[in-house]
Amino acid sequence: MAGTRESEIKAASASASSEPPTRVMMGVNESTIRGYPHASISSKGAFEWTLNKIIRNNFSGFKLLFLHVQVPDEDGFDEVDSIYASPEDFRRLKRRDRIRGHDLLEYFVKRCHEIGVACEAWIKRGDPKEVICHEVTRVQPDLLVVGSRGLGPFQRVFVGTVSEFCAKHAECPVVTIKRSAEETPQDPVDD
């Protein structure tokens, strides 16, 4: 019995170091207050929590997968001053949107690179909550971390919450990191 336990422990220690890193997916978006390319308060909070509380100094044990979902404008125009007259304009618009997303992701990728945590980052377009769950099914991370503004039930009715939907529908364990009270802006819908 004691022998079995010892071999179990050895197997556990060996597998922990030789096993592939724990893959943590994070949905990140841009700030509604500070403007592009700043990350939202809740995205940053979720990222810092993952670094401080989960990864800690085990830099090689984890891989972060950053997903930014861009919400397409209903009419396809991001700037009211711009005039689009040809398919080429729309192609350019799409290219520019992709570059926008890249600037946002750069913040997270740079931090990971500096700390020494492996990461990947990519952009998708669509409804954030649905795209995140779809990407979880496709990529199969070990954990999904999403930031949340921590809105009350009244505010949630109007703005919807991505985190709540993901916690219910994503096919992997999900942890929601609520924004701290000190960091909540005057209008809590802002982020």
Added chain:
Amino acid sequence: MAGTRESEIKAASASASSEPPTRVMMGVNESTIRGYPHASISSKGAFEWTLNKIIRNNFSGFKLLFLHVQVPDEDGFDEVDSIYASPEDFRRLKRRDRIRGHDLLEYFVKRCHEIGVACEAWIKRGDPKEVICHEVTRVQPDLLVVGSRGLGPFQRVFVGTVSEFCAKHAECPVVTIKRSAEETPQDPVDD
């Protein structure tokens, strides 16, 4: 700018090793199939997931806090054959119940001790979902991990789910570990 980043990284590394361990609270209960003192399938699953995916080989970086909530029988009797006639009988009953809980917790504490992860374990009586949330407020862990049978909406109406309640009401980040399909017993309400 580069200097600031470098000092940030150094600060991050230093704080990760000198900071107190990440305190992970786990709600654990006994198996409905294998009987006492075996831990439920979902409790074990949540524990193994935490070891393999979060703690990995960073044994000193985490402290596990095991909470077992005993549900008191409505009439105060656990065994129909027993006769209780005095306050002393009830005191003895309560002492015996506490010993029951200790046997269950022993499984988790032993595993932690063998692996080298610091832990604490304790027992409370009451409604599991409410007691867990109350203990989270009192103990303030960094993360609460709860196992879930992964029941469908129809089954949930009748048995209620502790994990769903905690994910909504606990004052800390919560991760729910669903029981894998291979481990689900014939009657999924069993655990």
